[in-house]
Amino acid sequence: MQFMTLAPLSSETGKPNLSRGTREDLRLIDAALSSTERRDLAEAALHIAARMLEQAHEVAEEDVPLSASEKEALGRLGVDTSDTVSDADFYRSSPVLDGMTRQALMTAEAIPLAEAAWRMGVSDARLRQRIAAGSLMAVHRPHERGWLIPTFQLTEAGEIPHLSRVLQATGRPVSAQAMDRFFRTPRQDLEQMSPRDWLITGHDPAIIESILSGL
Known part of the structure; x- marks a missing residue:
């Protein structure tokens, strides 16, 4: 892969004047894309x-x-x-x-809407309704139309228990990134469990609702 840059060219080499750190960053990105x-x-x-x-x-x-x-x-x-x-x-x-x-x-870890619908046993249209209603978090696909579903909401068998209920407890828009971090971070008031693990293991969802409503 070749990169195009707007950095000024060196009069000696005719190549962009990039710092050593920037050149290393570009090398790592190029390797990752390959x-x-x-x-x-x-x-x-x-x-x-x-x-x-x-x-x-x-x-x-x-x-x-x-x-x-x-x-x-x-x-x-x-x-x-x-x-x-x-x-x-x-x-x-x-x-x-x-x-x-x-x-x-x-x-990067999110899955296409169609795959999430299959895993959850519902139609694509149903998931779009839930995204619009705020009972399912989604992010736009990079450079494409359509949705990706962040995996903090899912298990291999479907969605985590009480997902729709707790996501709507905030009563206001919250970014998918903020919600992802919330669901994956262990908390003292949840016996050192993350909200995601708390719900998956069958604990009371009302506690999660209370926490989210206060954010």
């Missing part, structure tokens, strides 16, 4: 990175400074608006990179 086991993850990561760049460009075009009331509101939430960072520093920060990693993993 690997059957890692291709889905690499493609998901590239798709997510492209969307972030697109969103960054849209934000840069607007470039509207915060109003005094907006700064005051953010200050009450503990957000310091006096020390701004560049777009480049923001997108290479640990929280953003960690979020990209989790989203890429979730997307």
Whole structure:
């Protein structure tokens, strides 16, 4: 695979002036795309990175400074608006990179809607109804129409118990990435079990509903 870059060319070599770290990143991506086991993850990561760049460009075009009331509101939430960072520093920060990693993993592991419908014993149309109603989480397929179903909601035999009920307990939109992290993270108030394992092992779903309603 060959990459096309907008980096300025070196006057000596005629090749792009890329840092050693960037060249190594590109080598790793190229190797991952050539690997059957890692291709889905690499493609998901590239798709997510492209969307972030697109969103960054849209934000840069607007470039509207915060109003005094907006700064005051953010200050009450503990957000310091006096020390701004560049777009480049923001997108290479640990929280953003960690979020990209989790989203890429979730997307790479997600299964097509038709496969999820077969596993759950229902029609594709039924799953689309549930996605619209908020009783099933889904993400868009990279560069394609259609849905992928994140696997935190599924077992080999179908969906985890009480899934529809607990997903609707938040009462507001929550991203698939945030819900994936919630369902997979062990909690002290669930006897050190993750919400996913708590439901699969037959525990009371009302506790999960209560936690989600308070998020």
